[in-house]
Structure formats: structure tokens, C-alpha cells
Amino acid sequence: MLNPIWLRTFVTVATCHSFTEAGRQLGLTQSSVSEHIRRLEQTIGRRLFVRDTHSLSITPDGEAMLAHASVILHAIDRAQAQFRAPRLKGRVRLGSSDDVALGPLPTVLTAFRNAHPDVELEINIGMTGELYELLDAGTIDLMVGKRRVGDKRGAVLFTSRLEWLAPTGTVVDLTQPLPLVLVAEPSVTRAVVLDALAQTDFRWQMVCTSSSHAGCVAAARGGLGITVRSQYLAARGLAPPVNASSLPTLPDVEFIALAAKRLSRPAQTLLQLLHDSDLRGSWIGE
Known part of the structure; x- marks a missing residue:
């Protein structure tokens, strides 16, 4: 089993090229750093570093482990951040053009619902022009739609x-x-x-x-x-x-997201998810 504590120590050593500096950054003694690396190498049965009294270099197996360890630690950090944060509550009023609603939107909504089950979603389907009016009237919090290339309103999600x-x-x-x-x-x-x-x-x-x-x-x-x-x-x-x-x-047309000037935390979270998602993914609309 890959102990995340050992992995974090390994990544720190690989980044700063020093057991001593890694110990300082992690608040560990040099002997503890050496023990973490030794146990990690013992677990996988491979050498991660070649070291002597004057130099330290990472092995090819160490380079491979560094790529995996970075992904693993990033996933752990994201999971911890999600579950340490207060659960979001409230309501988000989302407007969407129907072509987006029939396409990539369900994937985004599923991800949002799984992460924030206490947030109520209210979805309005309409033409982009109609959604602009709803947003200006304060009836919805944010919207996804499309515009001509070169128009200014909204932030581009994809073209x-x-x-x-x-x-x-x-x-x-x-x-x-x-x-x-x-x-x-x-x-x-x-x-x-x-x-x-x-x-x-x-x-x-x-x-x-x-x-x-x-x-x-x-x-x-x-x-x-x-x-x-x-x-x-x-x-x-x-x-x-x-x-x-x-x-x-x-x-071409541009698919865009646009939000009200003042957003609740749930609405801000959904807006960020829309920006982070690849809405051009593989799917078939109705």
C-alpha cells in the first residue's frame, strides 16, 4: 500500500533535491525523511533515488513514481478540501438554452448534485435572448447559451x-x-x-x-x-x-456562461464547475 505520508515526503525530496531541505519543509528530522523513502522503496521494490554524501539524483523508476504520486496527492488534497468545507445549502436558478440542456448540461448537473446534495436546482430553458432578459430581471442567477463570434456579453466556454x-x-x-x-x-x-x-x-x-x-x-x-x-x-x-x-x-458560434453581479456561494460554485468542465465531451443529444 502506498502510504500518502511517504509519497508526500518523496515528492518533497524530489522537488528540492535534498533530504535535509525536505525535512525542514515538512517539519521532519532527516532520519524520518530517510525512513519514509526507505519504506516506500521497500514497498514497491524499486530504487527511487541514487544518493551518496555529495549528490542526490532521481532514478527512472523515481521519475515514474513522481508522476503517480503527484496525481494521488492532488486527489487526496481535493477530497480533503471538499469534506472539510461546510456543506453548501441554498438554491441556484440556472437558465440554459435547450440545445445545451439536451447535450452536455446533465453531466455538469450530476457532478454538482453529487458534490452538493443540499443545494436545490431550479432550471429555466429558453432562447439565449430570453435568458438575457431573465438574468437582467433577477429571475435567474446564471445562464449558459450561445452568441455570435465577436459578441461581448458572457464568458466563452467553447467555440x-x-x-x-x-x-x-x-x-x-x-x-x-x-x-x-x-x-x-x-x-x-x-x-x-x-x-x-x-x-x-x-x-x-x-x-x-x-x-x-x-x-x-x-x-x-x-x-x-x-x-x-x-x-x-x-x-x-x-x-x-x-x-x-x-x-x-x-x-462558428460561441457557447457562453453569464452570471448576475452578485452570486450566492452555491451559484458561484456551479459557475466555476461550468468553466472547468469540458462541455465539448463525447455525448449524443436527443
Whole structure:
């Protein structure tokens, strides 16, 4: 068993290249430092340091152990910090665009709930423009949504290119107006797509408008037309058309988080978790 006390002593010795200095930093005698290293080496059956009266160098096995020990000690420190801290209590009012809610948001909420089970979550789903209004009115504490690249409001979580989606295997008839399935106004995606089309010679026809991305996905699955989503927000049963390279190129959008000026500790904690999480992870939306 790798005793964390021995590991901490080992990392300190490896960092400062001295048994004496390691003892000073840890408040241990030099003999105690030597005993920790000896017992760690005995446990793993490998030499970690080569040392004599004039020099100290780490072995290849020591380099490998240093990488593992750093990870182990970091995990221990994080666990201790979590359970020493007072349990968070209260409520967080979170606003989310529905495409994010159908995608990476559940993973973040699960992590938050597991770490802070006493915090109540209230989730509002809406268009980014609507979420801005709720935030300004004090109805929600923080929000996640998207904006055009270059807009200023909010802190960027990640950037993603928009892509065309249709039932798998679809070949779009380019001799006909593009059959569009888009979210109703006010929608960042709708505005970006229509602006992009306006700069091309493509003809288009709005065949279906929905109040949500989930509705657009359902309509596209039903073969009504082609819809648009972020490349990180793929949907079951939909894929880029076979001739997607012949369709207009769509721009990037930025997914953002934005919070009220004054946040409770639970809201601050969730906001930090959103910033720390990789929302571009592997998952499939509905």
C-alpha cells in the first residue's frame, strides 16, 4: 500500500533535491525523511533515488513514481478540501438554452448534485435572448447559451462550428430551395444561418419553425427538411447530408456562461464547475 505520508515526503525530496531541505519543509528530522523513502522503496521494490554524501539524483523508476504520486496527492488534497468545507445549502436558478440542456448540461448537473446534495436546482430553458432578459430581471442567477463570434456579453466556454443535419443518408436536392427547419426568433442559430445564406446565391424555404431545438430535431428526423446544430450537439438519427460540402458553409458560434453581479456561494460554485468542465465531451443529444 502506498502510504500518502511517504509519497508526500518523496515528492518533497524530489522537488528540492535534498533530504535535509525536505525535512525542514515538512517539519521532519532527516532520519524520518530517510525512513519514509526507505519504506516506500521497500514497498514497491524499486530504487527511487541514487544518493551518496555529495549528490542526490532521481532514478527512472523515481521519475515514474513522481508522476503517480503527484496525481494521488492532488486527489487526496481535493477530497480533503471538499469534506472539510461546510456543506453548501441554498438554491441556484440556472437558465440554459435547450440545445445545451439536451447535450452536455446533465453531466455538469450530476457532478454538482453529487458534490452538493443540499443545494436545490431550479432550471429555466429558453432562447439565449430570453435568458438575457431573465438574468437582467433577477429571475435567474446564471445562464449558459450561445452568441455570435465577436459578441461581448458572457464568458466563452467553447467555440463550435454550426453544421447542416438531416436523416442519415440524405442527399439535398440543390436544384430546389433549401428546406429549412429552424428555431423561431429570437434565436442566435436562426439569425446566423439566415445571415450566412443571404451572402450566397442559394435559394431557401422555411418549411418548419419550432420553439425549441428538440422540435427542430423531431421535424428533421421526420424528413421535413434540413436543420442546423453545433457540431458538438449531434442528434440521434441525424447526420450531415451526403453532399454537405456543396451546401453553404456555416460560421462558428460561441457557447457562453453569464452570471448576475452578485452570486450566492452555491451559484458561484456551479459557475466555476461550468468553466472547468469540458462541455465539448463525447455525448449524443436527443
